[in-house]
Amino acid sequence: MTHPRRWLVGVMAAVSAGAMAVPGHLVIGVLLGDGSGLAGRATAALDLAVFTGMGHGRNAINVLSSDVVVVCGGGGPGTASEAALALDAGRPLILLAAPEPWPGFFRFLSPAVQTASNVAACCRLIEALEKGERG
Numbered sequence: 001m002t003h004p005r006r007w008l009v010g011v012m013a014a015v016s017a018g019a020m021a022v023p024g025h026l027v028i029g030v031l032l033g034d035g036s037g038l039a040g041r042a043t044a045a046l047d048l049a050v051f052t053g054m055g056h057g058r059n060a061i062n063v064l065s066s067d068v069v070v071v072c073g074g075g076g077p078g079t080a081s082e083a084a085l086a087l088d089a090g091r092p093l094i095l096l097a098a099p100e101p102w103p104g105f106f107r108f109l110s111p112a113v114q115t116a117s118n119v120a121a122c123c124r125l126i127e128a129l130e131k132g133e134r135g
Contacts, residue, residue, distance in 0.1 A: 011072050016045035030061050056081065063089055068126055070094045074102055084109070092129050096122045 012029075019027045028048045035051035052058040059082045063069055069086035071079055071093070083102075086093045087110045095103055095115045106113045116122035 013045060020045055020047075030058050030065075032056060032058050059085060063091060066091060068092045068094060068129055070096050070122060070126075071098055071102070072096045074099050087113070094122055094125050 016027050016029065019025050025047065027046050028050060029046040030050045030052060032053075032055050033051055034053035035049070050061075052061065054061075056078045059078060063082055063085040066086075069082060069091050071083050073096070083093055083095075083106055087106070093106065093110070093113045095106065095113065096119070097117060098115065103113070103115050114125050116125055
């Protein structure tokens with residue numbers, strides 16, 4: 001599930017494009033806009049675009065419909081709110097290549113927060129979570 005800030009750019013565009021290359025994929029974008037303007041046309045890397053018109057309120061949809069929440073790098077207030085919502089909802093949170101103060105802050109909130117320095121390490125953590133382990 002992806003959720004670009006305005007339309008598919010940067011990390012979310014790369015995630016969507018990569019997911020589209022997986023056989024049998026279903027790539028869903030939970031978008032903050034209402035589908036009008038440029039944001040309504042920039043959905044080529046999605047199988048399904050869900051235009052919520054909710055702005056950052058759609059963060060709850062992203063988190064509550066996820067088994068694991070992965071934060072890539074740092075981010076702004078919207079990304080931080082998704083990480084906080086993940087902890088509040090009891091979803092595992094992995095910080096991928098996140099600089100300080102992200103790991104320290106979110107580990108202060110929950111010692112269960114995990115970090116990964118690269119995508120391969122992140123995938124191993126997700127696989128461990130799927131097997132019911134905590135790493």
